[in-house]
Amino acid sequence: MINASIKQLSAALAAKTISSVELTQLYLDRIAALNPALNAYITTDAETSLAQARAADGRIARAEASPLTGIPIAQKDIFCAKGWLTTCGSKMLHNFVSPYDAHVIARFNDAGAVNLGKTNMDEFAMGSSNETSHYGPVKNPWDQARVPGGSSGGSACAIAARLCAAATGTDTGGSIRQPAALCGISGLKPTYGVVSRYGMIAFASSLDQAGPMGRSAEDLALLLNAMAGFDERDSTSLQRDKEDYARDLAKPLNGLRIGLPKEFFAEGLSGDVAQAVEAAIAEYRKLGATVVEISLPNSKLSVPVYYVLAPAEASSNLSRFDGVRYGYRAPDYTDLADMYEKSRAQGFGAEVKRRIMIGTYVLSHGYYDAYYLQAQKIRRLIAQDFTEAFRQCDVIMGPTAPSTAFELGEKGDDPVQMYLSDIYTIAVNLAGLPGMSIPCGFGSNNMPVGLQIIGNYFGEARMLNAAHQYQLATDWHSRAPQL
Amino acid sequence: MTWEIVIGLEVHAQLSTSSKIFCGASTAFGAEPNTQADAVSIALPGVLPVLNKGAVERAIRFGLAVGAHIAPRSVFARKNYFYPDLPKGYQISQFDLPVVGNGQVVIHVPASGKAEAYEKVVRLTRAHLEEDAGKSLHEDFHGMTGIDLNRAGTPLLEIVSEPDMRSADEAVAYAKALHTLVQWIGICDGNMQEGSFRCDVNVSVRRPGAPLGTRREIKNLNSFKFMQQAIDYEVQWQVDTLVNGGAIHQATVLFNPDTGETRSMRSKEEAHDYRYFPDPDLLPLDISEEWKEQIRATLPELPQAKQARYVNELGLSAYDASILTASREMAGFFETALHILLPSPQSSPASGRGSERENQSSISAKLCANWIMGEVNAQLNRDGLDMTQCPISAQQLGGILQRIADNTISNSGAKEVFRAMWVEGGEADAIIEAKGLKQVSDSGAIEALVDEIIAANADKVTEYRSGKDKLFGFFVGIAMKASKGKANPAQLNEVLKRKLAG
Numbered sequence: 001m002i003n004a005s006i007k008q009l010s011a012a013l014a015a016k017t018i019s020s021v022e023l024t025q026l027y028l029d030r031i032a033a034l035n036p037a038l039n040a041y042i043t044t045d046a047e048t049s050l051a052q053a054r055a056a057d058g059r060i061a062r063a064e065a066s067p068l069t070g071i072p073i074a075q076k077d078i079f080c081a082k083g084w085l086t087t088c089g090s091k092m093l094h095n096f097v098s099p100y101d102a103h104v105i106a107r108f109n110d111a112g113a114v115n116l117g118k119t120n121m122d123e124f125a126m127g128s129s130n131e132t133s134h135y136g137p138v139k140n141p142w143d144q145a146r147v148p149g150g151s152s153g154g155s156a157c158a159i160a161a162r163l164c165a166a167a168t169g170t171d172t173g174g175s176i177r178q179p180a181a182l183c184g185i186s187g188l189k190p191t192y193g194v195v196s197r198y199g200m201i202a203f204a205s206s207l208d209q210a211g212p213m214g215r216s217a218e219d220l221a222l223l224l225n226a227m228a229g230f231d232e233r234d235s236t237s238l239q240r241d242k243e244d245y246a247r248d249l250a251k252p253l254n255g256l257r258i259g260l261p262k263e264f265f266a267e268g269l270s271g272d273v274a275q276a277v278e279a280a281i282a283e284y285r286k287l288g289a290t291v292v293e294i295s296l297p298n299s300k301l302s303v304p305v306y307y308v309l310a311p312a313e314a315s316s317n318l319s320r321f322d323g324v325r326y327g328y329r330a331p332d333y334t335d336l337a338d339m340y341e342k343s344r345a346q347g348f349g350a351e352v353k354r355r356i357m358i359g360t361y362v363l364s365h366g367y368y369d370a371y372y373l374q375a376q377k378i379r380r381l382i383a384q385d386f387t388e389a390f391r392q393c394d395v396i397m398g399p400t401a402p403s404t405a406f407e408l409g410e411k412g413d414d415p416v417q418m419y420l421s422d423i424y425t426i427a428v429n430l431a432g433l434p435g436m437s438i439p440c441g442f443g444s445n446n447m448p449v450g451l452q453i454i455g456n457y458f459g460e461a462r463m464l465n466a467a468h469q470y471q472l473a474t475d476w477h478s479r480a481p482q483l
Numbered sequence: 484m485t486w487e488i489v490i491g492l493e494v495h496a497q498l499s500t501s502s503k504i505f506c507g508a509s510t511a512f513g514a515e516p517n518t519q520a521d522a523v524s525i526a527l528p529g530v531l532p533v534l535n536k537g538a539v540e541r542a543i544r545f546g547l548a549v550g551a552h553i554a555p556r557s558v559f560a561r562k563n564y565f566y567p568d569l570p571k572g573y574q575i576s577q578f579d580l581p582v583v584g585n586g587q588v589v590i591h592v593p594a595s596g597k598a599e600a601y602e603k604v605v606r607l608t609r610a611h612l613e614e615d616a617g618k619s620l621h622e623d624f625h626g627m628t629g630i631d632l633n634r635a636g637t638p639l640l641e642i643v644s645e646p647d648m649r650s651a652d653e654a655v656a657y658a659k660a661l662h663t664l665v666q667w668i669g670i671c672d673g674n675m676q677e678g679s680f681r682c683d684v685n686v687s688v689r690r691p692g693a694p695l696g697t698r699r700e701i702k703n704l705n706s707f708k709f710m711q712q713a714i715d716y717e718v719q720w721q722v723d724t725l726v727n728g729g730a731i732h733q734a735t736v737l738f739n740p741d742t743g744e745t746r747s748m749r750s751k752e753e754a755h756d757y758r759y760f761p762d763p764d765l766l767p768l769d770i771s772e773e774w775k776e777q778i779r780a781t782l783p784e785l786p787q788a789k790q791a792r793y794v795n796e797l798g799l800s801a802y803d804a805s806i807l808t809a810s811r812e813m814a815g816f817f818e819t820a821l822h823i824l825l826p827s828p829q830s831s832p833a834s835g836r837g838s839e840r841e842n843q844s845s846i847s848a849k850l851c852a853n854w855i856m857g858e859v860n861a862q863l864n865r866d867g868l869d870m871t872q873c874p875i876s877a878q879q880l881g882g883i884l885q886r887i888a889d890n891t892i893s894n895s896g897a898k899e900v901f902r903a904m905w906v907e908g909g910e911a912d913a914i915i916e917a918k919g920l921k922q923v924s925d926s927g928a929i930e931a932l933v934d935e936i937i938a939a940n941a942d943k944v945t946e947y948r949s950g951k952d953k954l955f956g957f958f959v960g961i962a963m964k965a966s967k968g969k970a971n972p973a974q975l976n977e978v979l980k981r982k983l984a985g
Binding site for chain 2: 079080086088093096098099100102197198199200201202204205206232233234235236312313315316318319320321322324325326336340360363364365368372
């Protein structure tokens with residue numbers, strides 16, 4: 001049962017082979033057994049989860065089920081969920097119980113899904129290894145000495161370790177795709193604006209996008225169907241007709257044009273990852289796709305551009321965490337300025353402070369033009385590269401991350417090395433495009449390798465089609481770690 | 484040597500939307516602290532701003548009313564600073580791309596001392612949309628500070644003038660003109676006590692012809708009287724400082740109404756670096772030509788246009804015209820009352836009997852204006868009411884004026900009707916009837932009355948006829964008394980003159 005797809009689980013629930021309460025309990029038991037080692041969840045609340053499961057069973061009995069009714073799903077702790085501790089991986093919000101539901105949470109509640117718990121993450125989604133979490137690092141279930149990736153590392157780990165049927169993530173520079181790749185699962189970052197950001201704690205507003213994480217492209221399509229859609233509470237939410245992201249899953253790939261950016265296969269990419277990705281491309285050729293080399297000449301600038309823009313927005317977004325109204329407040333202070341300084345110095349971790357400092361600097365008087373404005377201009381050039389590329393191809397493919405999962409502590413002292421983990425994913429956020437990662441093999445250390453698929457704007461259904469057809473022909477996505 | 488005063492104003496007008504600029508919470512004044520602070524107002528993690536279209540509409544109305552450029556695309560920016568009543572740690576405002584640019588306002592500077600009244604054009608640099616902060620309450624919390632976020636997110640239009648004003652009188656006249664205008668076009672309730680209209684005044688002094696001096700900004704003036712006092716004090720302080728060999732440093736100052744002094748709050752060195760950048764949570768604000776034109780079509784006739792029309796078409800003096808357009812209610816009252824007297828005061832004179840009609844409308848307009856500026860205003864002032872609370876409607880007043888115009892009652896009779904109406908209500912004709920104020924205009928009756936008086940006062944008549952003209956007043960007096968004040972004065976004069984002449 002723990003290896004079943006959402007479709008299979010849904011069928012089993014409908015057939016009363018299993019109840020949602022039983023399924024939920026099964027996962028809660030696994031969490032109780034495995035989470036102490038893996039640290040994938042920050043918060044679980046069996047009582048609430050089981051109450052939701054009972055409600056789902058009632059709904060199934062009344063034949064009012066949707067495809068996600070009764071399915072136990074883990075929520076990244078970046079989403080505000082009413083009555084749930086919502087920490088965003090930070091000491092700053094160690095005591096914040098949200099009084100409201102994020103759009104994404106409300107959508108899953110409406111669909112009758114069961115919230116299994118809140119998953120661990122890099123503090124305020126700033127990190128690529130889950131080591132910046134105030135609640136301790138998440139372990140990679142394939143090798144617990146290694147990182148699961150980040151920032152949605154808790155969700156990725158929980159899926160790989162079968163501690164949930166599926167999960168949510170958010171992706172600002174690769175935070176869904178990179179941990180999906182490192183944990184051997186599937187994850188999708190939609191086109192910017194497809195999923196409402198309301199209730200999702202902001203890191204970099206112009207880049208943040210929520211998306212589904214799961215064990216297969218087919219699961220992702222069902223999850224995205226629930227998450228996507230216009231929300232008037234988010235001004236950047238896109239007003240578009242409702243679409244069924246599963247509609248093209250079964251289409252054959254004959255004639256699919258795959259673009260391979262030469263910049264993604266150059267220096268910095270480890271050999272075993274290159275090998276696995278090339279093998280996947282060969283598989284696509286067999287499935288009827290054609291391959292064309294493309295160029296994204298400005299993509300090499302995406303890391304520096306990102307590390308100007310994302311911290312700039314973050315430095316402002318995180319100003320509300322001031323100890324005044326909620327969250328952490330230093331116990332001792334002499335006056336207002338002291339309260340601010342101590343609360344923020346004690347409440348934020350090192351990486352968050354580093355980015356607030358960078359962001360504050362690049363927005364300062366005298367530096368704004370040289371950094372922030374310049375970065376915005378390059379951001380447009382990066383987006384134009386993709387527009388050019390998509391004249392020659394339908395999807396772009398390449399590695400999700402330059403290497404497989406690295407060891408805990410390996411890059412902790414070198415932020416730049418850490419930032420380079422997202423070298424292939426960041427440009428997609430800067431352009432606002434959809435992208436996903438699916439498992440495509442294992443590296444020399446037997447750790448999973450992810451294949452990144454980048455779609456054109458609103459090309460989610462096409463990406464999912466390409467991923468699903470590959471998953472019909474291969475079984476990388478079905479592999480599970482030994483626990 | 485003389486000094487020239489240079490003044491520019493930044494006015495924060497609270498826009499009259501019922502909900503806040505970026506969320507649905509109420510903007511009503513005076514609620515219990517934090518009862519109008521929703522998730523967005525208190526900046527919970529994860530909440531997002533959604534622009535209130537009503538606030539934009541009001542900004543456009545203002546821009547159109549001052550002949551300004553309405554930006555087809557403007558941008559909201561974050562102004563970053565920490566303060567407990569600023570829940571997000573930044574204020575959403577507009578920075579380099581404001582919604583309104585380059586307008587102007589005509590001000591009427593009243594006569595003062597030997598200087599005559601004059602008009603002047605003040606140029607507006609810009610007007611932009613932004614959100615208000617909450618309030619910090621420092622009293623009643625035993626050494627702690629209370630935060631009330633009801634006001635956080637209230638929509639403001641910040642209106643920035645060029646440094647075009649050269650005296651406190653001009654600054655006050657400008658602030659008043661703006662205060663009238665924002666209420667006139669229905670975008671702000673103008674309530675200065677509640678902080679709906681707040682002024683920051685930038686003041687500097689220089690020798691005539693010299694470059695601009697260093698300015699100091701007087702923050703948050705919420706009455707015209709304080710503005711006058713603050714500017715007077717600040718100018719004197721700056722001149723004294725310079726005369727004594729000191730220098731002016733750019734600073735923000737506060738006016739203390741109790742001492743009448745301004746005091747420095749922070750210097751330029753202490754000024755914040757606000758780190759403005761475009762707010763990524765909000766899309767650029769696009770305003771289409773159609774939207775602009777739709778709003779233009781709903782704009783009322785503006786005070787400036789009305790004044791011109793009152794002078795040119797109704798023959799009123801510029802002074803009367805400016806008083807009657809002090810508020811939209813006042814102008815509406817005037818026009819409604821005048822409409823009772825004249826079937827169609829708005830339309831231009833018809834051809835043919837044009838001049839006759841023009842003359843008639845001028846007489847009626849003057850009658851109307853005198854009554855509103857005289858009796859009505861005086862009575863409102865006595866009772867501490869404003870125009871909207873006037874117990875007599877414009878229609879009712881028109882009814883009284885009609886009876887003056889058609890000679891049914893005398894002016895003093897009309898005042899009696901007015902007083903009765905003010906207290907008890909009712910229509911003019913009914914009051915005239917009840918109080919028996921109808922004048923005697925029956926020429927037979929007046930002739931008989933005059934005949935009686937002449938017969939009863941033969942000696943005085945002789946004196947009058949021998950050249951003692953002053954006695955005419957005596958005859959009018961006793962005739963009026965005999966008629967119990969009801970004789971039509973014009974008719975009575977005419978008959979008396981004729982009969983006394985012999």
